[in-house]
Amino acid sequence: MSTRIAFLKGHGTENDFVIVPDPENTVDLPPAAVAALCDRRAGLGGDGLLHVVRSAAHPDARHLAAEAEWFMDYRNGDGSVAEMCGNGVRVFARYLQRAGHAAEGDLVIATRGGVKTVHLAKNGDVTVGMGRALLPEGDVVVSVGERSWPARNVNMGNPHAVAHVADLDHAGDLYTAPSVGPAGAYPDGVNVEFVVDRGPRHVAMRVHERGSGETRSCGTGACAVAVATARRDGADPAVTGTPATYTVDLPGGTLVITERPDGEVEMTGPAVIVAEGEFDSAWLEGVLATTTTG
Numbered sequence: 683m684s685t686r687i688a689f690l691k692g693h694g695t696e697n698d699f700v701i702v703p704d705p706e707n708t709v710d711l712p713p714a715a716v717a718a719l720c721d722r723r724a725g726l727g728g729d730g731l732l733h734v735v736r737s738a739a740h741p742d743a744r745h746l747a748a749e750a751e752w753f754m755d756y757r758n759g760d761g762s763v764a765e766m767c768g769n770g771v772r773v774f775a776r777y778l779q780r781a782g783h784a785a786e787g788d789l790v791i792a793t794r795g796g797v798k799t800v801h802l803a804k805n806g807d808v809t810v811g812m813g814r815a816l817l818p819e820g821d822v823v824v825s826v827g828e829r830s831w832p833a834r835n836v837n838m839g840n841p842h843a844v845a846h847v848a849d850l851d852h853a854g855d856l857y858t859a860p861s862v863g864p865a866g867a868y869p870d871g872v873n874v875e876f877v878v879d880r881g882p883r884h885v886a887m888r889v890h891e892r893g894s895g896e897t898r899s900c901g902t903g904a905c906a907v908a909v910a911t912a913r914r915d916g917a918d919p920a921v922t923g924t925p926a927t928y929t930v931d932l933p934g935g936t937l938v939i940t941e942r943p944d945g946e947v948e949m950t951g952p953a954v955i956v957a958e959g960e961f962d963s964a965w966l967e968g969v970l971a972t973t974t975t976g
């Protein structure tokens with residue numbers, strides 16, 4: 683029997699998501715279903731999917747239920763699972779506010795990368811406590827075609843390789859993933875950021891995301907870029923004792939990232955719900971049947 687399944691569409695600096703509210707975790711979303719929903723021609727379209735589930739109802743978040751009522755079960759556009767999505771958390775919070783599950787002010791959201799603190803400001807901005815960046819030792823190299831750049835390995839819950847480049851066009855069309863070495867540096871894949879300077883504590887970037895391709899913004903990527911750039915600039919807050927704030931321009935908008943002396947990274951940016959509707963479960967079952975039978 684076919685049923686109607688509710689969804690919304692939202693974006694944060696044009697990193698866009700299909701949102702599936704499913705408090706009791708009753709909607710089956712295998713990778714092929716997520717990929718079909720995120721398909722921009724045959725589906726609803728999105729860089730990723732935000733499955734909105736009560737923490738208590740999801741096996742990956744049950745242990746966090748006492749701390750955070752809601753779990754962001756984030757999936758990339760190809761259906762793969764990722765630990766964290768910075769733009770996604772802001773949009774997730776905006777959805778909770780719209781649905782009456784959260785009010786302006788502070789809230790917490792469980793993710794696979796831990797519990798995140800979120801502030802929904804009156805002016806529409808959303809600030810997320812992203813936790814600490816990890817900077818694993820070891821040289822990393824990013825290559826596109828004939829060009830290669832040394833890069834910084836930054837983990838924001840999910841993996842990033844940040845390359846400072848002379849010109850963002852040198853990253854090419856990014857239709858395929860850049861190569862990142864040495865082999866084995868990122869056993870689970872990596873998000874790759876290309877960065878140029880725009881002014882003092884002001885950079886611009888492009889990103890190729892694991893599981894989604896080039897996107898118009900990446901929140902964890904912007905945080906990784908700010909942290910890597912602060913290290914390059916000799917502005918490590920743990921050393922200077924003062925916060926380092928970077929303005930990060932992305933193709934889809936601007937994010938402001940602050941790293942504090944205690945290592946905590948905060949990200950501020952917009953979050954917008956664009957539309958809401960329903961899709962037919964029969965459509966999705968049909969797509970899945972075709973995928974399974976080839």
Ligand SMILES: N[C@@H](CCC[C@H](N)C(=O)O)C(=O)O
Binds near residue numbers: 697730765768841873
């Ligand atoms: N766009 C996101 C990051 C989404 C996850 C990423 N593609 C991964 O696989 O780690 C963001 O805003 O952080």
